[in-house]
Amino acid sequence: MISREVQLKQRPEGMPTVDDFNVVEVSVPEPAENEVTVRNVCMSVDPYMRGRMVDRKSYTPPFQLGETLTGGAIGQVVASRNKGLAEGDYVQSNFGWRETFTAPADQLSSLGTLAAPPSAYLGVLGMPGMTAYVGLLEVGALKDEETVFVSGAAGAVGSIVGQIAKLKKCRVLGSAGSAEKIAWLRDDLNFDYVFDYHDGDLLAHLREGAPQGLDVYFDNVGGDHLEAAIFHMRPFGRIPLCGAISQYNATEPVPGPVNLTMAIGLGLTLQGFIVSHFNHLAAQFRSDMEGWVNSGQIKYRETVYQGVDHAADAFIGLFTGDNTGKMVVNLSEDA
Amino acid sequence: MISREVQLKQRPEGMPTVDDFNVVEVSVPEPAENEVTVRNVCMSVDPYMRGRMVDRKSYTPPFQLGETLTGGAIGQVVASRNKGLAEGDYVQSNFGWRETFTAPADQLSSLGTLAAPPSAYLGVLGMPGMTAYVGLLEVGALKDEETVFVSGAAGAVGSIVGQIAKLKKCRVLGSAGSAEKIAWLRDDLNFDYVFDYHDGDLLAHLREGAPQGLDVYFDNVGGDHLEAAIFHMRPFGRIPLCGAISQYNATEPVPGPVNLTMAIGLGLTLQGFIVSHFNHLAAQFRSDMEGWVNSGQIKYRETVYQGVDHAADAFIGLFTGDNTGKMVVNLSEDA
Numbered sequence: 043m044i045s046r047e048v049q050l051k052q053r054p055e056g057m058p059t060v061d062d063f064n065v066v067e068v069s070v071p072e073p074a075e076n077e078v079t080v081r082n083v084c085m086s087v088d089p090y091m092r093g094r095m096v097d098r099k100s101y102t103p104p105f106q107l108g109e110t111l112t113g114g115a116i117g118q119v120v121a122s123r124n125k126g127l128a129e130g131d132y133v134q135s136n137f138g139w140r141e142t143f144t145a146p147a148d149q150l151s152s153l154g155t156l157a158a159p160p161s162a163y164l165g166v167l168g169m170p171g172m173t174a175y176v177g178l179l180e181v182g183a184l185k186d187e188e189t190v191f192v193s194g195a196a197g198a199v200g201s202i203v204g205q206i207a208k209l210k211k212c213r214v215l216g217s218a219g220s221a222e223k224i225a226w227l228r229d230d231l232n233f234d235y236v237f238d239y240h241d242g243d244l245l246a247h248l249r250e251g252a253p254q255g256l257d258v259y260f261d262n263v264g265g266d267h268l269e270a271a272i273f274h275m276r277p278f279g280r281i282p283l284c285g286a287i288s289q290y291n292a293t294e295p296v297p298g299p300v301n302l303t304m305a306i307g308l309g310l311t312l313q314g315f316i317v318s319h320f321n322h323l324a325a326q327f328r329s330d331m332e333g334w335v336n337s338g339q340i341k342y343r344e345t346v347y348q349g350v351d352h353a354a355d356a357f358i359g360l361f362t363g364d365n366t367g368k369m370v371v372n373l374s375e376d377a
Numbered sequence: 378m379i380s381r382e383v384q385l386k387q388r389p390e391g392m393p394t395v396d397d398f399n400v401v402e403v404s405v406p407e408p409a410e411n412e413v414t415v416r417n418v419c420m421s422v423d424p425y426m427r428g429r430m431v432d433r434k435s436y437t438p439p440f441q442l443g444e445t446l447t448g449g450a451i452g453q454v455v456a457s458r459n460k461g462l463a464e465g466d467y468v469q470s471n472f473g474w475r476e477t478f479t480a481p482a483d484q485l486s487s488l489g490t491l492a493a494p495p496s497a498y499l500g501v502l503g504m505p506g507m508t509a510y511v512g513l514l515e516v517g518a519l520k521d522e523e524t525v526f527v528s529g530a531a532g533a534v535g536s537i538v539g540q541i542a543k544l545k546k547c548r549v550l551g552s553a554g555s556a557e558k559i560a561w562l563r564d565d566l567n568f569d570y571v572f573d574y575h576d577g578d579l580l581a582h583l584r585e586g587a588p589q590g591l592d593v594y595f596d597n598v599g600g601d602h603l604e605a606a607i608f609h610m611r612p613f614g615r616i617p618l619c620g621a622i623s624q625y626n627a628t629e630p631v632p633g634p635v636n637l638t639m640a641i642g643l644g645l646t647l648q649g650f651i652v653s654h655f656n657h658l659a660a661q662f663r664s665d666m667e668g669w670v671n672s673g674q675i676k677y678r679e680t681v682y683q684g685v686d687h688a689a690d691a692f693i694g695l696f697t698g699d700n701t702g703k704m705v706v707n708l709s710e711d712a
Contacts, residue, residue, distance in 0.1 A: 093642075102642075264638060278654075286638045298633020303599060303621045305649030307428075307437075312647040314640030319613075 085138035086114035113138035165368030174202035194262030196223035198368035244270035343367030382475035420473035421449035448473035500703030509537035529597030531558035579605035678702030
């Protein structure tokens with residue numbers, strides 16, 4: 043069996059381009075004892091992957107040139123030599139960026155009975171959804187009826203952050219980068235105040251949308267958003283640091299906020315996190331979120347690219363604001 | 378009765394100078410019902426006061442020109458019309474920067490029986506000591522045997538931070554600005570690794586002193602110290618933000634650390650605080666710290682200026698590295 047797979051040809055300088063990637067054909071071995079062969083249905087592209095394309099020490103080792111990239115994927119077992127997994131079972135893995143693979147069963151998680159389409163388990167019911175959930179409720183220690191601002195609000199994480207905050211009776215502000223995204227957040231997701239960050243002064247928007255200040259700022263973008271939010275935090279405010287998409291393609295070091303010392307007098311907490319720090323909450327997350335999705339209390343959108351040949355385009359689109367909701371690459375043949 | 382008092386003549390630009398201050402003579406009224414008259418024994422100068430000399434909104438309102446400055450002071454009651462306070466009682470107040478004052482008794486705290494000389498209640502047993510205590514143990518959530526770095530280590534707060542950490546069996550690194558301070562920290566206070574921040578690369582020092590990285594960085598200075606520490610934090614490290622003395626006299630905004638996004642992958646917490654956020658721990662602090670001071674487990678030093686005429690010099694000295702330990706102005710006549 044042949045799998046088409048995406049490899050890193052060269053390390054991107056600044057904004058990645060399609061020339062940084064290669065699509066190659068790889069022969070997939072038959073499964074050995076306790077292995078299974080999986081046909082991916084869809085794969086994820088995520089901003090954090092940009093960091094792994096740089097050759098430096100980080101919380102995960104860098105991607106290597108000439109090796110197939112990895113990332114979240116949902117697939118179906120097509121051949122099994124493991125008792126726990128049968129043909130047709132849906133599995134979640136980190137073997138994305140490829141059509142088909144053979145791997146030890148203990149490197150996969152069975153998804154059991156799906157409560158939503160498979161691709162939802164890359165987004166609202168997967169890593170981005172859980173990032174929103176733990177970041178807002180655990181790191182951000184959100185309380186009912188507080189005021190929350192989320193940047194990158196139309197993204198896979200941000201759109202869930204805002205909706206969880208609405209469930210908790212909070213006032214919710216969001217920033218995004220297009221009129222279409224703004225309309226979705228305001229009209230479909232019921233954000234209380236939404237603005238286009240291209241449009242006017244960030245701090246002026248925060249003052250208009252939250253005259254009393256912010257209790258929680260959920261930071262997906264870093265840079266000027268973080269600085270503006272610090273200027274507008276209430277005493278004892280919390281700032282979960284989730285991402286800094288404005289900085290991922292920077293080729294020079296980006297200075298931090300000029301007003302970080304305001305954290306002292308205000309008693310602010312800035313706390314970085316990644317979702318794997320909270321794996322102990324995975325079952326609770328899935329139960330809560332499947333409930334909210336099925337009851338319609340949490341909605342989600344996907345931006346879908348078709349086929350492994352367009353995976354690099356999908357990835358690059360994350361940094362040009364191409365996606366509303368979760369960016370997904372569909373790998374099933376019947377699309 | 379006449380009190381000599383210090384007022385702000387003009388708002389300092391950059392580093393304060395003696396020309397920014399006036400010493401004036403004020404007539405002290407007799408106490409009315411429930412008031413007392415207090416002769417100050419000593420007063421405190423503290424870095425936070427620099428912030429209050431700027432005309433901007435902050436956690437405390439700015440000092441006004443032509444009014445007597447305020448700040449921590451220890452005095453003795455010399456006349457009382459309040460049942461709770463008798464002549465000779467030691468009281469702690471915020472009526473510093475003056476020799477004598479009359480005030481309502483409910484604006485003073487009786488110190489009760491002193492376990493140390495009065496000036497210690499401006500330092501190790503006062504606000505700086507409690508800042509160290511709550512910042513390290515509550516905000517920093519210090520655990521036994523961790524590795525701690527404190528900047529401004531020879532200061533009123535830093536020198537107590539390091540010693541509490543040693544009591545908790547931690548490895549302790551400190552930075553300071555002179556050979557004499559380094560020697561004191563290393564030889565008398567038993568810090569494990571001390572360096573002069575003028576001397577070589579900060580990060581290289583941290584790597585040498587803490588090959589395994591830092592669990593807690595107690596930040597008194599901000600700027601390049603904070604940036605170097607972030608580069609060297611261990612996963613889930615904590616950074617209590619206590620002060621930024623390197624920035625207090627800046628006339629332009631100072632950019633934050635370029636590496637703040639490292640907090641995401643490492644799960645770092647940066648938490649600002651001021652001691653008054655933790656007033657509920659005052660009794661526990663006093664009991665613990667009096668015990669440590671009396672047993673010799675915590676040592677302290679003071680740098681003492683004599684007389685209200687030199688209060689401004691003492692204050693300015695905070696920013697030129699003039700003090701080892703707590704900077705105190707002695708106001709008693711028998712010095």
